[in-house]
Amino acid sequence: MxxxxxxxxxxxxxxxxxxxxxxxxxxxxxxxxxxxxxxxxxxxxxxxxxxxxxxxxxxxxxxxxxxxxxxxxxxxxxxxxxxxxxxxxxxxVHDVDAQVDATEDLPRSKALGMVETFGIVYALEAADAMVKAADVDLLGYENTASGYISILVSGDVGAVQAAVEAGVSAVKEMGVDPHSSCVIPTPHPALSKITSQYALDKLLP
Missing domain, CATH: 3.30.70.1710 (BMC (bacterial microcompartment) domain)
Incomplete structure (x- = not known):
């Protein structure tokens, strides 16, 4: 708006x-x-x-x-x-409503999990571990620039928690700590105006 x-x-x-x-x-x-x-x-x-x-x-x-x-x-x-x-x-200039389809709300029933790393090598390892560890959907990823990469997943709270823990652990096993990580059990619907911008189907050519 x-x-x-x-x-x-x-x-x-x-x-x-x-x-x-x-x-x-x-x-x-x-x-x-x-x-x-x-x-x-x-x-x-x-x-x-x-x-x-x-x-x-x-x-x-x-x-x-x-x-x-x-x-x-x-x-x-x-x-x-x-x-x-x-x-x-x-x-x-940065209006979120101008960036997304207003009908693409993230359902309240799905938790949101994120892991952010410095470098895509670690982010890909995290993404692989997250999806293999639990029944979650890989929503997408974001390159914040200057090396920070975020992986976003959604699913039931327990699955998202397990996925984020697996992603963090996978990065640590590579010898570094993730920049940040979190689980949002019931994300506010308006967050989808941001997260949907990074859906893989939108990012792919």
Whole structure:
């Protein structure tokens, strides 16, 4: 949706995609806000944008920032109560609704699991281990740039948990630690506006 600065703007920014998605889920669940934009800035930075009334946006940003910091680096957070319209124009460049088909919502019944590594070699090992370990679907992958790669899977909570554990273990067996990982048991439906951008059927030529 086009954002005109008519409501308060809340932002969190992280290193890597997985902390950003995890934070976004908590932002949307913590208060009555709406996901408006998502930007993979480059150089590993990812930003989530929400809008709503000032109190709701403040609560949302606090919750999202705290969640993101649990699993990865949070580089910035901010609440802009009354941004100028030109700021709204900049935010609208990254409008999530313009990127996806609104009918492609991720069902609430399916958990979301993610593992993020530095380098595709480790990411592919994680993906292989995740799908072999449990009955999960490989949703896709994201290259955040500067070497950070995320693998996304979905399925029942138990299966996703087992898959993420297997992916993390596989990477560690190669002698490194994943950048971040998480399981979201009941992802907010709006997250699909971000995750569906990285579905393999969309990425393949």
């Amino acid at each position: 086009r954002y005109y600065g008519e409501e308060a703007l809340g932002l969190i920014e992280t290193t890597g995609m997985v902390p950003a998605i995890y934070g976004a889920d908590q932002m949307l669940k913590a208060a009555n806000v709406e996901l408006i934009s998502y930007e993979n800035i480059g150089s590993t930075l990812v930003t989530i944008f929400v809008k709503g009334d000032v109190a709701a946006v403040k609560a949302s940003v606090e919750a999202g920032a705290a969640a993101a910091k649990e699993i990865g680096p949070l580089t910035a957070q901010n609440v802009m109560p009354r941004p100028i319209s030109a700021v709204g124009d900049i935010v609208s």
